[in-house]
Amino acid sequence: MLDIQNISKTFEPGTVNEKKALRGLSLHLDRGDFVSVIGSNGAGKSTLFNAIAGVWTTDEGRILIDGEDVTFKPEPYRSKFIGRIFQDPMKGSSPSLTIEENLAIAYSTSRAGLLGRAITGRERKVFRETLAELDMGLEDRLRTPMGTLSGGQRQAVTLLMATIVTPKILLLDEHTAALDPLTAEKVISITKKIVEERNITTLMITHNMASSLELGNRTILMDDGNIAIDLKGEERENTDVERLLGLYREIKGQNFDNDRMLLS
Numbered sequence: 001m002l003d004i005q006n007i008s009k010t011f012e013p014g015t016v017n018e019k020k021a022l023r024g025l026s027l028h029l030d031r032g033d034f035v036s037v038i039g040s041n042g043a044g045k046s047t048l049f050n051a052i053a054g055v056w057t058t059d060e061g062r063i064l065i066d067g068e069d070v071t072f073k074p075e076p077y078r079s080k081f082i083g084r085i086f087q088d089p090m091k092g093s094s095p096s097l098t099i100e101e102n103l104a105i106a107y108s109t110s111r112a113g114l115l116g117r118a119i120t121g122r123e124r125k126v127f128r129e130t131l132a133e134l135d136m137g138l139e140d141r142l143r144t145p146m147g148t149l150s151g152g153q154r155q156a157v158t159l160l161m162a163t164i165v166t167p168k169i170l171l172l173d174e175h176t177a178a179l180d181p182l183t184a185e186k187v188i189s190i191t192k193k194i195v196e197e198r199n200i201t202t203l204m205i206t207h208n209m210a211s212s213l214e215l216g217n218r219t220i221l222m223d224d225g226n227i228a229i230d231l232k233g234e235e236r237e238n239t240d241v242e243r244l245l246g247l248y249r250e251i252k253g254q255n256f257d258n259d260r261m262l263l264s
């Protein structure tokens, strides 16, 4: 489903601020793979997502999605089949529009244009059913403005928006990091449900090392613009946080340095 071949990206090349953010990274994901991505600040995790989403073109390498070479396709083209959610719950939706209007916009991207026409009864039924699955009581609040929801509710609706038309790839960039622990747990379990039921190929950046070994079927640790550790199958099942840190030490000859990750 996703085939990344040897991609590199250097920011501000040839200046004192030059930063090699991706260094010949390759990654192959099968349909339905659910990958947890971890790594210290600045390791290149968000940059990898930007490369997949097409925010800019990589300096080297190729990116194929579902067999299509998208290396030189712009972000708006890729966004038709890539869902992406960021850390900030305020980012993914329009606060002044209602819940149903936000969902309708997401629902209509792969259909005929939405703006200027009314939401149909059939669409409203789909929205109500989808919202009911969140178990947050939002199915009875279709006409509530998005801006009045809590961060967790908003992030949950954003997740529905990103998946209401099943994406080929779902990119979650610490999408629960700004939520309180209980709400974060709730949004994670909704994520798990949607991703597993619909077999969506997913990459999820998290700062929680323990949950990165539990959620999904693969764990990738990024370091200095590349993948340092890639765990799946039986090896992953036999890996706990301590072993993961040990692997890192073996490969890098130094301790993993992210306090935030170790504490959470």
Ligand SMILES: Nc1ncnc2c1ncn2[C@@H]1O[C@H](COP(=O)(O)OP(=O)(O)O)[C@@H](O)[C@H]1O
Binding pocket: 011, 012, 019, 020, 021, 039, 040, 041, 042, 043, 044, 045, 046, 047, 048
């Ligand atoms: N648009 C940009 N311009 C310049 N430097 C950037 C840009 N995007 C990312 N970087 C740099 O690339 C490195 C990787 O960043 P990032 O992918 O955001 O790390 P993280 O793993 O924390 O998500 C960092 O050193 C960051 O400062």
Ligand SMILES: [Mg+2]
Binding pocket: 045, 046, 047
């Ligand atoms: Mg980041």
